Amino acid sequence: MKNKENDFVKEIPHKAENISEWYTSVILKGKLADYSPVRGCMVIRPYGYEIWENIQNYLNKKFRETGHKNGYFPMFIPQSFLTKEAEHVEGFAPQVALVTKGGGEDLTEPLVVRPTSESIICSMYAKWIKSYRDLPLKINQWCNVVRWEKTTRLFLRSMEFLWQEGHTVHRTAKEAEEHTERMLEVYREFAENFLALPVLTGRKTEGEKFAGADHTYTIEALMPDGQALQSGTSHNLGQHFAKAFDIKFLDDDNVEKYPYQTSFGVSTRIMGALIMMHGDDRGLAFPPKVAPTQIVIVPIFYGNKELVMDKAIELKKKLDEHFRVEIDDRDEYKPGWKFNEWEMKGVPMRIEIGPKDIEKNQITVSPRIGEGKIVLPLDNPVEKIDELLNDIQKRFFDRAKSYFDSHIFDASSVDDVLNHQKEGRKGFYKTLWCGDEACAEKFGDLTSTTPRCISKTEQGEGKCCCCGKEAHSYLYFARAY
Amino acid sequence: MKNKENDFVKEIPHKAENISEWYTSVILKGKLADYSPVRGCMVIRPYGYEIWENIQNYLNKKFRETGHKNGYFPMFIPQSFLTKEAEHVEGFAPQVALVTKGGGEDLTEPLVVRPTSESIICSMYAKWIKSYRDLPLKINQWCNVVRWEKTTRLFLRSMEFLWQEGHTVHRTAKEAEEHTERMLEVYREFAENFLALPVLTGRKTEGEKFAGADHTYTIEALMPDGQALQSGTSHNLGQHFAKAFDIKFLDDDNVEKYPYQTSFGVSTRIMGALIMMHGDDRGLAFPPKVAPTQIVIVPIFYGNKELVMDKAIELKKKLDEHFRVEIDDRDEYKPGWKFNEWEMKGVPMRIEIGPKDIEKNQITVSPRIGEGKIVLPLDNPVEKIDELLNDIQKRFFDRAKSYFDSHIFDASSVDDVLNHQKEGRKGFYKTLWCGDEACAEKFGDLTSTTPRCISKTEQGEGKCCCCGKEAHSYLYFARAY
Numbered sequence: 008m009k010n011k012e013n014d015f016v017k018e019i020p021h022k023a024e025n026i027s028e029w030y031t032s033v034i035l036k037g038k039l040a041d042y043s044p045v046r047g048c049m050v051i052r053p054y055g056y057e058i059w060e061n062i063q064n065y066l067n068k069k070f071r072e073t074g075h076k077n078g079y080f081p082m083f084i085p086q087s088f089l090t091k092e093a094e095h096v097e098g099f100a101p102q103v104a105l106v107t108k109g110g111g112e113d114l115t116e117p118l119v120v121r122p123t124s125e126s127i128i129c130s131m132y133a134k135w136i137k138s139y140r141d142l143p144l145k146i147n148q149w150c151n152v153v154r155w156e157k158t159t160r161l162f163l164r165s166m167e168f169l170w171q172e173g174h175t176v177h178r179t180a181k182e183a184e185e186h187t188e189r190m191l192e193v194y195r196e197f198a199e200n201f202l203a204l205p206v207l208t209g210r211k212t213e214g215e216k217f218a219g220a221d222h223t224y225t226i227e228a229l230m231p232d233g234q235a236l237q238s239g240t241s242h243n244l245g246q247h248f249a250k251a252f253d254i255k256f257l258d259d260d261n262v263e264k265y266p267y268q269t270s271f272g273v274s275t276r277i278m279g280a281l282i283m284m285h286g287d288d289r290g291l292a293f294p295p296k297v298a299p300t301q302i303v304i305v306p307i308f309y310g311n312k313e314l315v316m317d318k319a320i321e322l323k324k325k326l327d328e329h330f331r332v333e334i335d336d337r338d339e340y341k342p343g344w345k346f347n348e349w350e351m352k353g354v355p356m357r358i359e360i361g362p363k364d365i366e367k368n369q370i371t372v373s374p375r376i377g378e379g380k381i382v383l384p385l386d387n388p389v390e391k392i393d394e395l396l397n398d399i400q401k402r403f404f405d406r407a408k409s410y411f412d413s414h415i416f417d418a419s420s421v422d423d424v425l426n427h428q429k430e431g432r433k434g435f436y437k438t439l440w441c442g443d444e445a446c447a448e449k450f451g452d453l454t455s456t457t458p459r460c461i462s463k464t465e466q467g468e469g470k471c472c473c474c475g476k477e478a479h480s481y482l483y484f485a486r487a488y
Numbered sequence: 489m490k491n492k493e494n495d496f497v498k499e500i501p502h503k504a505e506n507i508s509e510w511y512t513s514v515i516l517k518g519k520l521a522d523y524s525p526v527r528g529c530m531v532i533r534p535y536g537y538e539i540w541e542n543i544q545n546y547l548n549k550k551f552r553e554t555g556h557k558n559g560y561f562p563m564f565i566p567q568s569f570l571t572k573e574a575e576h577v578e579g580f581a582p583q584v585a586l587v588t589k590g591g592g593e594d595l596t597e598p599l600v601v602r603p604t605s606e607s608i609i610c611s612m613y614a615k616w617i618k619s620y621r622d623l624p625l626k627i628n629q630w631c632n633v634v635r636w637e638k639t640t641r642l643f644l645r646s647m648e649f650l651w652q653e654g655h656t657v658h659r660t661a662k663e664a665e666e667h668t669e670r671m672l673e674v675y676r677e678f679a680e681n682f683l684a685l686p687v688l689t690g691r692k693t694e695g696e697k698f699a700g701a702d703h704t705y706t707i708e709a710l711m712p713d714g715q716a717l718q719s720g721t722s723h724n725l726g727q728h729f730a731k732a733f734d735i736k737f738l739d740d741d742n743v744e745k746y747p748y749q750t751s752f753g754v755s756t757r758i759m760g761a762l763i764m765m766h767g768d769d770r771g772l773a774f775p776p777k778v779a780p781t782q783i784v785i786v787p788i789f790y791g792n793k794e795l796v797m798d799k800a801i802e803l804k805k806k807l808d809e810h811f812r813v814e815i816d817d818r819d820e821y822k823p824g825w826k827f828n829e830w831e832m833k834g835v836p837m838r839i840e841i842g843p844k845d846i847e848k849n850q851i852t853v854s855p856r857i858g859e860g861k862i863v864l865p866l867d868n869p870v871e872k873i874d875e876l877l878n879d880i881q882k883r884f885f886d887r888a889k890s891y892f893d894s895h896i897f898d899a900s901s902v903d904d905v906l907n908h909q910k911e912g913r914k915g916f917y918k919t920l921w922c923g924d925e926a927c928a929e930k931f932g933d934l935t936s937t938t939p940r941c942i943s944k945t946e947q948g949e950g951k952c953c954c955c956g957k958e959a960h961s962y963l964y965f966a967r968a969y
Contacts, residue, residue: 043562044569044611045599053557053627060558076534077541081524082632082648083585088525104564105589106601109647110636111582118526120587120601130525146534151563151632155591166590167563 019351021288026232030283031161037291037352039282040161047159047166051275054352057299058278059169063149065201065296066171066273069193075145075173080127082150083118088126092251095125098218102154104166120153125219125244125270128174129252139178139258142266143186147173152274162279163236163488170274176254176266180245183267187243190271191224194239197273202281203294203403204228205411206238207435207483209460212447217270221245227459227483228280229411233433235459235485236280241271279488284407285376291353292375294403295396302326302392303349304334307342307361318365322358322385329389330396350375355399356392360385374399376406415483419472424454424484433486435459440482441471447482449473456484500832502769507713511764512642518772518833520763521642528640528647532756535833538780539759540650544630546682546777547652547754550674554667556626556654561608563631564599569607573732576606579699583635585647601634606700606725606751609655610733620659620739623747624667628654633755643760644717644969651755657735657747661726664748668724671752672705675720678754683762684775684884685709686892687719688916688964690941693928698751702726708940708964709761710892714914716940716966717761722752760969765888766857772834773856775884776877783807783873784830785815788823788842799846803839803866810870811877831856836880837873841866855880857887896964900953905935905965914967916940921963922952928963930954937965 019036022029034040039055051059067077083106090096099122106118121127128146136144149171159165173190177183191208198204206226216223220242228236248254249265258264285292295301304326306312306319319334326332333354335345342359349357359371370388372381372395383391414434418424424436436456440446447458450473462481471478500517503510515521520536532540548558564587571577580603587599602608609627617625630652640646654671658664672689679685687707697704701723709717729735730746739745766773776782785807787793787800800815807813814835816826823840830838840852851869853862853876864872895915899905905917917937921927928939931954943962952959 041612041615043608044566045562045564045608048562048564050562050612051560053559056559057557059560076538078534078537079532079540079650081526081529081531082634083526083529085525101592103590104587104599106585107588108586108598109584110638117589118585127524127526131522131531134522153563157591169560 019288019290022231022286026230026283029286029288030279033286033291033351034161034282039278039291042161045166047156049159049161049165049167051169054299055278058281058293058297059275061297061299062201062273062277063171066193066197069197070147070171070173073145073189073193074143075147075175077148078146079148079150080124080131082121084121084124084127086117086119088130089119091126092219092248094247095219095251099123099154102156104153104155121150122152122154123270123272124148124150124152124172125174125248126252129248129254129268132174132176133252133254136176136254136256136266139256142176142178142256143182145173145175145186147171160279162275162282164276168275170272172270172272175269176249177268178256178258178264178266180267183245183269184243187224187241187269187271190269191226191239191241194226194241194271194273198226198228198238198277199404201294201296202277203296203400203407204238204277204280204284205404205408207235207460207462209462209483211240211460212458212482213444214448215458217242219244219247220270221247224463225460227435227485228284229414229434229485230280230283230488231410233414233486235435235487236276236283237459237487238277238280239271239273242269244268244270285403286353287376289347290351292403293353293355295355295400298353298355299331300333300352300354301331301396302333302356302358303354304332304358304360305342305345305349306334306336307359307364309362311362314365315361318385319360322360322370322388325389326392329393355403356396374402377402418484419470421450421453421473423472424456428454436484438472438482438484439467439469439478440480441474441476441478442480443471443474443476446471446473451484454484456486459483459485459487500769500771503712503767507711507764510767510769511760514767514772514832515642515763520759520772523642526647528637530640530642530646530648532650535780536759539762539774539778540756542778542780543682543754543758544652547674547678550678551628551652551654554626554670554674555624556628556656558629559627560629560631561605561612563602565602565605565608567598567600569611570600572607573700573729575728576700576732580604580635583637585634585636602631603633603635604751604753605629605631605633605653606655606729607733610729610735610749613655613657614733614735617657617735617737617747620737623657623659623737624663626654626656626667628652641760643756643763645757649756651753653751653753656750657730658749659737659739659745659747661748664726664750665724668705668722668750668752671750672707672720672722675707675722675752675754679707679709679719679758680885682775682777683758684777684881684888685719685758685761685765686885686889688716688941688943690943690964692721692941693939693963694925695929696939698723700725700728701751702728705944706941708916708966709765710895710915710966711761711764711969712891714895714967716916716968717757717764718940718968719758719761720752720754723750725749725751766884767834768857770828771832773884774834774836776836776881779834779836780812781814781833781835782812782877783814783837783839784835785813785839785841786823786826786830787815787817788840788845790843792843795846796842799866800841803841803851803869806870807873810874836884837877855883858883899965900951902931902934902954904953905937909935917965919953919963919965920948920950920959921961922955922957922959923961924952924955924957927952927954932965935965937967940964940966940968
């Protein structure tokens with residue numbers, strides 16, 4: 008029987024010393040994902056896919072509440088479609104995979120494997136939308152997309168990835184803008200309450216917006232190395248695509264009009280943020296709401312396997328109705344070994360039950376992060392466990408939020424940022440900005456950062472960080488994944 | 489206000505006269521799906537996609553119960569992978585779509601867009617499986633696949649389609665065979681109990697099996713025009729792929745062995761069977777278990793909209809916890825128009841509620857198929873409605889089963905089949921067969937049918953339908969989609 012500390016825990020690099028190696032290591036050892044034989048494509052293993060399924064369930068509920076239905080549009084897009092919206096083609100053409108042969112023959116027009124689906128969806132919307140009564144139209148799809156990437160990393164940047172893309176059509180500009188902002192708020196709530204990831208929310212600068220959008224809103228997480236990670240975007244497409252694809256509706260004043268559109272997406276990339284933010288030197292660590300397994304029961308046999316297993320199975324049955332529970336009854340490993348493994352897998356709560364616990368009619372509960380074993384009564388633990396899981400969820404968020412808040416650094420000049428960087432203060436650099444696109448670009452270049460987002464809620468009074476002219480907007484810069 | 493019969497109902501071709509036009513018409517009018525700008529690809533609209541989501545939920549539950557977890561493997565497969573298993577490449581190579589350019593450059597090796605994922609999945613299994621402790625391994629994925637088809641039809645045959653593919657690895661041949669048969673049974677139960685589609689179950693002949701399988705089991709539905717529709721397959725892959733991809737495990741006797749594999753799949757094609765089997769001249773008709781909307785409440789205002797809507801909304805709230813319910817409160821259409829539309833959409837149960845009903849504290853319930861309005865008390869109708877929906881589900885199955893049973897025709901020779909066909913008896917032709925592949929093929933050629941499946945449960949005594957030699961197996965022939 009193996010009793011020494013698991014090899015895989017020892018083998019995990021220290022997160023603080025080499026976050027990049029640590030990241031890959033916990034994903035591979037935790038069996039979340041693996042490299043595939045195709046360069047830049049990843050395999051999502053069952054333990055990782057369960058996270059994606061939990062994300063899908065959560066977002067589907069929010070999408071339904073905001074009036075969306077799911078559908079499915081073809082993965083192949085005629086190459087000519089991409090060129091209909093000028094900015095859109097410029098943004099995506101260099102990144103596409105092209106199907107040029109099918110059924111043994113050369114195609115007359117190559118097919119693009121969707122990098123995003125505005126063009127194919129708009130071609131259908133043009134067919135379906137006739138009257139104001141057909142609006143608003145709100146369809147979401149869950150699918151795979153492909154963007155040819157030179158450098159790839161598990162979850163964070165892969166050639167093929169999974170995502171959801173919502174595509175809506177509205178009668179008025181006001182309604183479209185409201186919807187764009189509403190979906191940004193759905194994403195913020197999802198990131199903070201479900202994934203325990205604090206985010207900045209705001210508008211992208213022109214240079215960073217979605218190719219083809221009027222403007223783009225974003226949620227930006229902050230990773231432990233001080234780099235930002237764009238985690239979800241909500242685009243107000245204005246009438247750009249409606250005009251390019253000739254989507255028109257007859258309004259109730261009998262006038263034919265172009266509608267206003269939005270699109271918004273979250274991808275498997277956000278799982279990279281989840282992993283990187285919450286894990287530690289012992290391995291993965293998942294907030295309870297999104298964790299594939301929320302509770303693992305480790306029975307401590309002490310030569311009394313039958314009795315202990317009876318009670319453990321009874322307990323699991325009680326918990327199964329409310330939580331995602333596993334029981335680890337393997338004979339070939341000792342409890343200490345199992346503790347290490349389940350910690351490495353990031354399960355937020357461990358329950359131990361042994362002969363002595365049974366005598367005292369109790370169980371021992373340990374959270375994955377923070378201190379404190381807690382003893383609970385064996386008989387009716389559901390309510391208390393639910394409370395504890397909520398506490399753990401909050402603990403994950405609070406820990407991340409305290410990091411997040413302490414890594415926003417004020418800067419009123421390029422020198423300020425360079426000084427922060429020199430002294431190891433990596434994170435968001437909060438600046439006042441005049442609104443000139445050239446300033447944002449120049450400031451980013453000189454500080455080796457990119458503009459992440461323009462705050463929608465904060466307003467200031469002062470001088471632009473770059474040109475020194477009058478400025479009212481807060482623009483956050485950071486290095487980014 | 490529009491009061492005449494809906495145009496779209498009038499426009500539906502008679503099913504008995506032209507099933508092919510009827511089929512396309514009800515799909516397009518019912519907004520289940522639409523043609524896309526890419527030849528052979530289809531758009532699944534929200535009302536159709538809800539059916540797919542219901543199917544996913546049902547099968548996911550069954551897959552979990554049989555020990556599977558979901559994962560995701562890359563869509564792109566190196567072309568060389570497909571050639572590793574000799575029969576597999578022969579079966580699929582002529583049908584593939586090839587990506588030859590990515591990121592603006594020619595690829596050194598073209599990538600196949602998956603037509604099925606055995607090869608890419610086996611390359612990963614070879615990496616993951618080391619010991620008998622890693623077995624059985626059972627992973628399922630929901631994804632899109634592409635097969636280049638010359639002639640396509642909505643749902644029934646499209647170039648890109650959605651499906652699930654399960655891929656399992658077992659220690660012994662016996663266990664793999666048991667699993668192959670278990671998943672066939674999962675499919676049969678799903679088709680009959682969930683979709684109300686009676687099916688034949690059995691083994692495919694060599695000529696009809698999956699390219700690369702040892703043998704294939706199938707569920708075969710029968711369409712109203714007497715043509716069979718293969719609706720799900722479960723393959724025993726033997727050690728073919730294990731040997732081709734070098735998947736080995738160390739058994740507990742310390743000997744390295746090749747494991748045994750299975751794969752099984754159901755696709756959006758089965759939605760074609762669902763639509764074609766149950767619809768009628770009034771449009772679509774869905775069995776309650778799979779119906780996107782199970783109940784529509786049509787309030788009859790009679791100048792008292794407020795009162796009626798209050799009660800209708802109250803009723804919907806009660807029902808929402810148990811069923812998928814819509815309420816049709818549109819002012820611009822009269823009740824008769826709405827009835828027609830919801831019948832066309834195939835909703836299995838309609839509830840009417842008007843001022844007189846409210847006076848009498850009742851509702852009027854109408855099933856989509858069969859006779860009989862039923863009056864129920866308004867106050868506590870959930871239990872009774874649940875019963876009625878179960879009755880309706882059974883009615884759908886019984887109707888289909890009675891058609892199915894009466895369209896299996898005994899045949900002991902080619903002439904028997906030709907005679908059946910001459911006299912308009914189209915369906916399954918049940919024959920005794922000696923087991924010789926050449927007989928199956930010849931018999932099919934001479935009767936313009938294909939061998940659909942060899943019964944696993946029935947055994948006979950007599951002469952082969954083709955060569956006249958001793959025969960014990962029942963082989964069913966039919967024309968097929």
